[in-house]
Each structure stands twice: as structure tokens, then as C-alpha cells.
Amino acid sequence: MTDISSHAFDQAVLSCRQCPRLSGFLQTVKNQHPDYHARPVIAFGAAMPKLLIVGLAPGMHGANRTGRPFTGDFAGILLYQTLHRFGFATRNDSISADDGLRLMGCRITNAVKCLPPENKPIPQEIKQCNQYLSVEINQFMKGGGIAVLALGTVAHQAVLMSLQLKAKDYPFAHGAVHAVPSSSGNGLRLYDSYHCSRYNTQTKRLTAEMFAQVFVQIITDIKL
Template structure:
């Protein structure tokens, strides 16, 4: 891929995974009540951010009624609120909220992507679906020339990053930093409601990860 724009167009058109393609279309058609008056995006999502970024953030996949609705990763749901707020606090985002694709959010020295580009049922993509999406992550890595640190949100994102850089996965945990010859990998629990509302991931723990990433880069 010559540019991030051409890659993103390719991602948007992808229909390699029949189960996921059908699911995101169904979610977009049969909307939840709170968003019944909105038009869902209902397509695979590309990454977004600063193409000269040193920080790459890898999530699991778009949320069915978040990114799959709004057309941008970590946008329009509680996970997106946590991501935008902490990135703004640490100078990686222009505003502390992420509500719509055209809300003015601009990322600085950071790029956000995911291991899987379509919202999967129950947030559980199959191994084959993850394999089908992996090529997009490889192409992003080849375009984003300045990445120094990869922040992985959750175990699936961590496994994808290790595969991306040919690294043997180590024991996953929150706020762990792994240093290699060509890249650093930082891990965090995913800011899903399952983690944030149960106390598994507190705001202090979440904030500490981004503070660490900022300190490493600067």
C-alpha cells in the first residue's frame, strides 16, 4: 500500500469474513432503541490518527453500537470516552471526548487501530477471522514508519502485536512494558465496561499506562 488512504479504502470494502459481514449489517439494520434514529456505519473500520505517530494503540475490534455505528474506532461508547479523556490528558488528543466521526478529535503522535476491523458477536472473533484481518495490521505497520511503542488494549491485541513483530508472547498483565530490539510493547486491560465497571481497571491504573507511554516517547 502506497498510502494510509488507499489502505483504508481497501479495509472498508473488505468482506472476507461472512459471519462478521452479516453481523455488522444486521446490527446496522436492527438498531438498539437508544440509537434508532441514527444511521449506522455498518462497515469494517480503518485505523485513524497521526501517520507520523510514535505511539500505536491496538484494540480488539469495533464495538457493535460504538465504532460500528459512528464509523470510527473508540467513538460513541464508554470505552471511547476513557480513551479520549486519557489521551487528551497526556497530550495525544485535541479534545477529551470521542462522540462522532466529525467531532473535531485529532490525534497527536498517536494512531489507533485494532486486531479485527468488524464488530464480532459477543466481542469474540474466531481465529480465522483474526487471521484474515492480520494483513491490514501488517500494512499499517509498513506505512507508519515512526512507531516506537505499541500499546495493546487486552490480550488479543497483545497477541496480534507480538505476531506483528515476530515476538514470542509473554505473560499478559496490566501496565507491563516489554522491550525488544526494534520495538517496545506496553500492555493494558481493555477499557470495556466489563473491566471499568467492575473495578478490574480503575482510572488511576488506566492513566498510569498512558503516562508511562508519554514518558518513554518524550
């Protein structure tokens, strides 16, 4: 799959049914909400970005509904406000897949492409879906990308898995920056942040300023 075209790759993701629990759950959701996307969600953003953001999985009434990562639900509010603030997005909110929003120098994907029950993918599903994340990160590095931002522990570990690195050697911590081996020779860096979920933002585990500081570090390092 490493030499697949961008269009063919997206179609492979959209048609994936390799995890029975997830595909069955998506069908149930589709039956309940016929107008929802309710399929695997493909990445969104610039074709050759400097920054790749990796989330956990589509949200029930967000990406699973709209078909675009972090679009149409609470989790996307802080993310797109911050992307706009730092010049990565043309607007500060993401409402629908046809709202005209564009990302510049940035791309967003998820560790798991399908909506999981209770927002909790099981380890086998994360491992199965890692074949797609591996392709995305490999293409990202080939295109000159140098910064990967993992939103939460699951995304952090999925990125390491895709690079065939051990999680114990790169522990997750909000604000942490890890220099990781890169086949591109560009000096890939993995940045960690708490996930911008409703729970984390409402409990102040993640504040807007905490999130902004991660982006300050990223744009400083990639010299934007």
C-alpha cells in the same frame, strides 16, 4: 500490500469481506440500523504517530455506529479522557466522526476491523485481519513510531502475530513493557493494559489511575 498508499489501504479495509461470519453479521446489523456505519472501521489519528494504540474490535453502538475507533460508546470514555490528559487529543470525549477531535502523535486502530458477534472474534478472524494490522505496524515503524499500546490480551497477541513473534516469549500483563525486535531500528516497545471496556472499568479491574500510569510510562519512554 506493504507498498499501498494510505488512501488505497483504507479503501481496501473498508471493502474487505474476507470473513463470512463477520460480513454476514454486519449486513444483519445494517438491516436493523440503516444509519449505522456497519462496515470495517479504519484507523484514526496522526499520520506519523509515536504511539499506536491497538484495541480489540469495533463496538456495536460505538465504532460500528460512528465509523471511528472508540467513538460514541462507553469504552471510549476513559481512553479519550486519558489521551486528552496526556496531550494526545484535542478534547476529552469522542462523540462522532465529525466532532472535530484530533489526535496528536497518536493513532488508534483495532486488531479486528469488523464488529464481531458478542464482541468475540474467533481465532481465524483475528488471523485473517492480521494482514491489515501488519501493514499498519510496519508503516508505523517506518514513520518513526516507537510505542505500541495493546488494550487487552487479544490485541497484545495480534500485535505479536503481526511482528511474527511468539506469545509465550512476551506474556500479557497489565502495565507490562516489552522490548520487541523492530525493523526500524528505533527500539519498538509494546505496552500492555487491560481493555478500557465497561466491564473492566465498572468492576475496577481497570481504574483511571491504573490506566494513567501506563501513559506516564509511555510518555517517559518516548520523551514527550
